[in-house]
Amino acid sequence: MRKTARQAARATAQLAAAAALAFGSYLFITVLLFTAVVTLAVVGAGLLPETVLLIRRMAGSKRRQAARWTGRDIPEAYLPVTGSLRARLRTVTHDPGTYADLRWMVAHYAYGVLLFLPLLLLWPLGLLVDGAWCGLLRRRALVLPLISRLAGLDAAWSTGLLKPSPKARLVERVEELTETRAGAIAAHGAELRRIERDLHDGTQARLVALSMRIGLAKRAYDRDPAAARKLLDDAQDQAEEALTELRHVVRGIHPPILTDRGLAGAVRALAASSGLDVTVRVDGLGDSGHGPRAPAAVEAAAYFVVAETLTNAAKHSGSRRAEVRLARTDTALRVRVRDEGRGGADENTGTGLTGLRRRVAALDGTVDVASPAGGPTVIEVELPCVW
CATH class of the missing domain: 3.30.565.10 (Histidine kinase-like ATPase, C-terminal domain)
Known part of the structure; x- marks a missing residue:
């Protein structure tokens, strides 16, 4: 019995928070209508991204409420609102998450309060004493689970409305892959520049020196064999160093x-x-x-x-x-x-x-x-x- 009462009290707090958020939505509708009017008038277009961000925060608050009741997180799928005003406007008007939040807000405008109103009847009914303690227990045992079910309905409806749609997930995934591709291209470009620098500053320089020493050795071969031998020894050292440089470059590509x-x-x-x-x-x-x-x-x-x-x-x-x-x-x-x-x-x-x-x-x-x-x-x- 105590467990049922605690669950009902928790459900009451959940529904009260839902009702408070719904009342907040009533006030926010005025802001939303004002934003729509001034956006149509162009001069207030800058308010639209900020209004959408405020809606996201309200929806995020509801996600956390529902998650606390169900024990399951509700994922978000929003495009980041950044950049110039034009880019921000394009983002919020093309983001499926914006329209999902608006649908939730309109629906929650109604059911957030409608689910709370029965509490005004159910709790007094549960507390009515019929002249006997057993009567009180029977009434509470019947009423308290109903309160928990109301909280469950609120959480279930909000979860259904706020979870990302397949389209929203696809848009988010495309955005993520676009950023990943840009990063991969940047990393690939940096890797190519590193390989080019290593080849130019290391291997190429050693190969040029090797070619010069071999040429000098050929010229000195007839008149000064000892000098030619020394040049060939140096050329061999240069060839080994060039091979070492090439191995280093290859290891940088695939070890x-x-x-x-x-x-x-x-x-x-x-x-x-x-x-x-x-x-x-x-x-x-x-x-x-x-x-x-x-x-x-x-x-x-x-x-x-x-x-x-x-x-x-x-x-x-x-x-x-x-x-x-x-x-x-x-x-x-x-x-x-x-x-x-x-x-x-x-x-x-x-x-x-x-x-x-x-x-x-x-x-x-x-x-x-x-x-x-x-x-x-x-x-x-x-x-x-x-x-």
């Missing part, structure tokens, strides 16, 4: 060690050469190319995530220890790198996190960075893939 050892073996080799005491934990992946393999692009992205984060840890964290975890799930490859350093990693300070995020986003993956001041720094990456 051969991934092909030879697989991701787990390649990461262990990275850990051994990082200058840190690194613990590598592997779940569901084989070494030396054996066992299940992710697609080459996914393996390369995971390899570079580990390489970049270990490099950052060695340079900036002040810690001598780190941990790398690789885990295979049914639909993804997960990478987790943790160091016990000073923390405070910031994507805006040139620590390589922006490039890492772009590389992962190009594969539709996610990056989570936790680096509070004082540490530790934990970077978690999930890369979708089919095994």
Whole structure:
């Protein structure tokens, strides 16, 4: 009985909050109508994006109310309202979420109060004493569940109206993929410029020097064999250095060690050469190319995530220890790198996190960075893939 009474009290609070939000909608309708009038008059068009943002906040409040009652979150699917006034107007007028919120507001204008009004009758009815304590208990046992059902109706209707439509999800997904594509193109351009710079400043310069030494050796071969031999020795050194530079460039495109050892073996080799005491934990992946393999692009992205984060840890964290975890799930490859350093990693300070995020986003993956001041720094990456 006490549990039922507590549930009814909670339902009453839920319905009271719904009614308060509905009364707020009454007041907001005036603002909405005013905005519509001045928008039609052009001079007040700047109010429309702000009005839509206010509607979003009201809808968000209702989502949280319904989630508290049902225990299930209601996702949002909105386009970001940014840029110039023209861009903001175009966004709010083309966003399916705007019209879904308006439909909810109009409906909630009615049912938010209509579901609350029966409480004015149900609670007094439950408290009427029929001359006996048992009568009171019977009345409460009948009435209190009705109050909970009213709150359930409010939450169910709001959930149905506020959950994103397939069109809204599609629009949000297209926007997300557009941003991801732009990031992937930027990352690809930066990678091409890096390769071009490495080839121009390193390999090309060494090959030019090699060609010059071979030419000088040919000229000196007849008149000064000893000098020619020295020039050829220098040319051999230049050729070896050029090969080293080429291997470095190739590793930047797709590390051969991934092909030879697989991701787990390649990461262990990275850990051994990082200058840190690194613990590598592997779940569901084989070494030396054996066992299940992710697609080459996914393996390369995971390899570079580990390489970049270990490099950052060695340079900036002040810690001598780190941990790398690789885990295979049914639909993804997960990478987790943790160091016990000073923390405070910031994507805006040139620590390589922006490039890492772009590389992962190009594969539709996610990056989570936790680096509070004082540490530790934990970077978690999930890369979708089919095994």
